[in-house]
Each structure stands twice: as C-alpha cells, then as structure tokens.
C-alpha cells in the first residue's frame with residue numbers, strides 16, 4: 015500500500031491551483047505525508063497570499079519563501095527544516111523559468127543572460143536544493159523533479175527550456191549516483207503538456223495539447239492528479255528499487271513514431 019505516514023515532504027513550485035506541484039502536494043497529503051510548502055516571494059506578496067490560501071486545507075507544518083536564485087533564502091529554508099523537522103524525507107522540485115521572449119521564434123536568438131537564467135533557475139536549482147537536503151535526509155529519501163519531452167527531442171518554441179530540461183535530466187543521473195549510497199533516490203517525471211502558468215508562456219501550448227490528444231495512445235493529455243500519483247509512488251517504498259530514472263507520465267505520447 016502507498017503509505018507516506020511519518021514522512022516529511024518539502025514541495026516547491028506551487029503558484030496556483032493549476033500547478034503540477036499542487037497536484038503532487040494533494041497526493042502526498044492524501045498518502046499521509048507531513049508537508050512543507052514554499053512559494054516564490056514577490057514585492058507585493060501576491061504569490062504568498064494565494065498559495066497560503068490554497069494549501070491551508072492540507073495543513074502544511076512549514077510555509078516559507080524560496081527563490082532559488084537567492085542563496086541566503088535557501089540556507090534559511092533548510093535551517094528552519096532542520097530546526098523544526100529534524101530530518102527531511104521527500105523533496106519535490108517542481109519549478110522552472112525562462113523569459114517569454116525565449117519561448118517562441120528561433121532558438122538561436124536566445125541571449126547569454128536568458129540562457130544562463132533559464133539553466134540557473136530550471137536546472138542548477140535541483141543540484142542546489144538536493145545538496146541542501148542531503149545532510150537532512152538522515153533516513154534516506156526521495157527527490158523528484160519535473161521534466162518534459164522537449165529535453166530529449168526538439169519541440170517547437172520550447173527552445174532554451176529544452177536545453178535546461180536536458181541538463182536537469184542529466185542532473186538526475188549524477189545526483190542519483192552520488193546520493194544512492196546514502197539511501198537517497200533521485201528521479202524525474204516527464205509530464206505531458208498541461209495548461210499552467212509556466213506552460214502558457216510557451217508559444218503554441220494549446221496546439222501541443224491538441225496534438226497529444228490526437229496522437230497519444232490514451233487520446234488525451236494528463237492531469238495534475240495523475241502526475242501527483244506518479245510522484246507519490248516515486249516518493250514511497252513501492253519504488254524502493256528505482257533511482258536515476260525519468261518516468262514518462264504523458265498518456266504514452268513519447269512512444270509514437272507517427
């Protein structure tokens with residue numbers, strides 16, 4: 015049985031009720047995990063208020079800001095986790111960012127700054143958060159990140175985010191090799207296209223979804239809950255022999271040649 019009772023799970027990347035991280039948080043809660051939730055701070059505190067209202071019914075025992083470009087904030091986050099939880103068992107990395115101007119048109123138009131920012135926020139952050147979690151995963155643990163097919167194949171308009179996802183997927187393998195001896199597993203979920211705040215910045219996202227509905231074996235795209243269920247599995251003992259893998263939760267789209 016899938017049981018996360020007694021597990022401390024940190025979930026990053028909830029922006030609103032369409033976020034994949036929200037689907038994951040609900041399934042982890044359902045399975046009995048004690049949740050910590052982070053939000054991206056902004057000057058007017060809009061995300062904080064919105065995310066707090068959304069996650070309140072799941073009774074998170076920690077609710078803290080986390081901008082992965084802010085090293086001091088990450089240090090503070092994990093100091094609080096150490097002080098309040100003592101240890102962490104599950105880390106959900108469910109965040110990415112690239113400028114809208116980088117997510118349409120020619121890939122080669124990407125600026126150095128845009129390239130660096132996309133890879134910093136979307137790929138390096140997994141290394142950074144995993145390194146911070148490692149000493150607190152004293153009873154082993156599970157780290158799960160979110161990726162997309164655009165990291166292994168060319169998808170129109172995905173552009174620099176495809177490069178970031180390729181780096182992210184390789185991070186999964188290097189981290190899995192390093193952390194395995196400490197009983198920490200690291201896996202990625204490659205989700206099919208879902209309408210969210212982040213995906214709406216990608217040019218032609220609706221066409222991508224319609225294409226999946228036409229081509230994928232299941233003739234539909236996936237839901238946040240389905241991704242959440244796969245994440246709960248990867249965080250549980252049911253997947254104890256699985257690490258360094260990318261699990262496709264995409265209605266089977268990636269197997270199709272035509």
Ligand SMILES: NC(=O)c1ccc[n+]([C@@H]2O[C@H](COP(=O)([O-])OP(=O)(O)OC[C@H]3O[C@@H](n4cnc5c(N)ncnc54)[C@H](O)[C@@H]3O)[C@@H](O)[C@H]2O)c1
Nearest residue numbers: 027028029033034054081082109110160207208210211212
């Ligand atoms: N929606 C899709 O079609 C799809 C498909 C496959 C993979 N993914 C991946 O799923 C993950 C979640 O995206 P989503 O689609 O749920 O969109 P979303 O907009 O709901 O979530 C993206 C999150 O990234 C956070 N974020 C951005 N910059 C940050 C920073 N500097 N520090 C901390 N957090 C930051 C945002 O606050 C937001 O919560 C991303 O990695 C995305 O690439 C999405």
